[in-house]
Amino acid sequence: MSLAWACASGRSNGDGHDGIGELRNSIESAVGEVDAEVGVAMICGEDTLTVNQANDYPLMSVFKLHIAVALMQQADAGIMSVDSVLTVPYSRLLPNTWSPMRDDAAGEDRDMTVDQLMRYSVCRSDNNACDILIDLAGGIGAVNDSIRNLGLGGVVLTETEASMHDDILRSYNNVSSPLAVCALLDRVYDGQVLSPASGRYLMGLLGESTTGRGKISAGLPEGSFLGHKSGLSDRRPDGVLMASGDVAAFSCGDGRRASLAILVKDTPESEARIDSLFAEIASLVYAHYADSQRISTTVMPAPPKRTSSSR
Numbered sequence: 056m057s058l059a060w061a062c063a064s065g066r067s068n069g070d071g072h073d074g075i076g077e078l079r080n081s082i083e084s085a086v087g088e089v090d091a092e093v094g095v096a097m098i099c100g101e102d103t104l105t106v107n108q109a110n111d112y113p114l115m116s117v118f119k120l121h122i123a124v125a126l127m128q129q130a131d132a133g134i135m136s137v138d139s140v141l142t143v144p145y146s147r148l149l150p151n152t153w154s155p156m157r158d159d160a161a162g163e164d165r166d167m168t169v170d171q172l173m174r175y176s177v178c179r180s181d182n183n184a185c186d187i188l189i190d191l192a193g194g195i196g197a198v199n200d201s202i203r204n205l206g207l208g209g210v211v212l213t214e215t216e217a218s219m220h221d222d223i224l225r226s227y228n229n230v231s232s233p234l235a236v237c238a239l240l241d242r243v244y245d246g247q248v249l250s251p252a253s254g255r256y257l258m259g260l261l262g263e264s265t266t267g268r269g270k271i272s273a274g275l276p277e278g279s280f281l282g283h284k285s286g287l288s289d290r291r292p293d294g295v296l297m298a299s300g301d302v303a304a305f306s307c308g309d310g311r312r313a314s315l316a317i318l319v320k321d322t323p324e325s326e327a328r329i330d331s332l333f334a335e336i337a338s339l340v341y342a343h344y345a346d347s348q349r350i351s352t353t354v355m356p357a358p359p360k361r362t363s364s365s366r
Contacts, residue, residue: 075102078343082106085335091322093332096233097340098241099313103234110209110232112318113298115286116180116266117236118212118229120302123177123260124243125192125201126169127253135191137170137256143187152220154183177260177284180267182216189215202239205248209235223289226297236302237316244281244304244312258282261304270301271315274334275341279306287326296322299329303337308345315340 083106086093095106114121129135144164148157156175169191175184192198199212209232219226242248243257258281267285283303290296302316317333 074343075104078339079104079106081339082336085332085339089322089324089328089332091324091329092320094233094316094318094320095336096237096316097313098237099307099340099344100311105234108232108234110211110235111227111230112233112300112320113226113286113288114212114229114231114236114318115226115288115298115300116182116185117231117284117286117300117302117318119176119180119185119286120236120240120261120284121202121210121212122185122188122192122198123173123257124239124248125198126173126188127249127257128201129192131250131253135169137168137173139169140166141169141172141187141191143167143172147187148183149217149220152182152216154181155179156181156184173260174263177257178263179265180285182220186216205239205242207235207239210239223291223297226288231318233316233318236300236318237314240284240302240304240316241314244314258304267301269330270299270333271303271305271317271337273330274337275305279341281305281312294323296324296326296329299326299333301333305337305341308341308343311344313340313344 082095086095086106092112093107094109094112096108097104126135130137142164143160145160145162148154148160150157172184172188175181176188189195189198195212195215199210202210202212211228211230213228214225243254246254249257261282261284264283264285267283267287270285271283272280281304283301285301287299288297298318298320300318302314304312304314307313315337317336319329322329
C-alpha cells in the first residue's frame with residue numbers, strides 16, 4: 056500500500072474538536088514559538104497526525120535509517136550478511152568528518168564485519184561507516200530505489216556523506232516529508248519491511264543509538280523510549296542551521312507504540328532551543344495517550360505552513 060493511498064484513506068472526524076485535533080493544536084503552538092521550518096508526523100495505531108507536511112526537509116544522518124533498511128532487505132534476499140567481512144583501508148576514511156570508527160582505527164587498515172559497520176553508522180552515526188555501507192548497498196541510487204519501492208513517496212536520496220562533506224549545500228538534496236520518515240520507522244517496528252530476524256536486529260541498533268538523545272527521547276519518561284535515528288547539519292556561512300531531525304519509536308502512556316518524526320529546516324535558533332522543541336513535542340504526544348480511552352482517528356495533513364520569519 057502506498058503512503059499516498061494510506062493518507063487519502065484515513066478517517067476524519069470533520070469537527071476539529073477530537074482529542075487528536077487538540078494534540079495537533081498543541082504541537083502547532085509549540086512549533087510557532089521557534090524561528091524555523093518545522094515538520095512533524097506521528098503514527099500511533101489508527102491515529103495519524105501531520106503538521107507542516109512538505110517534501111523538502113533535509114534528512115542529514117536520519118538517512119542512515121534508510122541505508123540500514125536497504126541493506127537488511129539485501130540480507131533477507133541472501134545478497135549479503137551482517138557477518139560478512141570487509142577490509143577498510145584507513146586511507147579511505149575522511150579526516151574532517153564525524154567518525155569514531157576512524158579514531159578507533161588509529162591509522163591502521165582494518166577487517167570489519169558488516170555488523171560492526173552498521174553499529175558505527177546507526178548507533179554512533181559514523182559518516183565514514185555510512186558511506187562504506189552505501190557502497191555495499193550498490194550506491195545511493197540503489198538505496199533510494201529500495202525505499203521508494205516500499206511505496207514511500209516524498210523521499211529523495213542523491214547524496215553521500217562524502218558529497219555533502221565536499222559541499223554542505225548538497226545537504227539540501229537528501230530530503231523527505233516527515234510522514235515518509237515516520238512511516239518507514241513505523242513499518243520497521245510493525246515488521247512490514249524486513250524479516251522478523253532482520254527487524255529485531257535493526258530495532259536493536261536503533262535502541263542503542265547514542266547520538267541525538269537530547270531530542271525526542273529527552274521528552275519521554277524513563278523506560279518508554281524504544282529506538283531512534285537523529286541527524287544534524289552544519290551551519291551555513293550566514294549562521295543558519297540547515298537541518299536537525301529525529302525519528303523515534305516509543306511506548307505511549309496507554310501502552311501503545313508511537314512513531315514520531317520531527318524535521319527542522321533553516322533556523323538561526325541554537326541547537327539547544329531546537330532540541331527542547333523536539334522534547335516538548337514528544338512530551339505532548341506521550342501525555343495525549345496517557346488517557347487510554349481516547350478515540351483513534353486520523354487528522355488529514357494541512358497545507359504546509361512555514362514558521363520562519365525570513366524564508
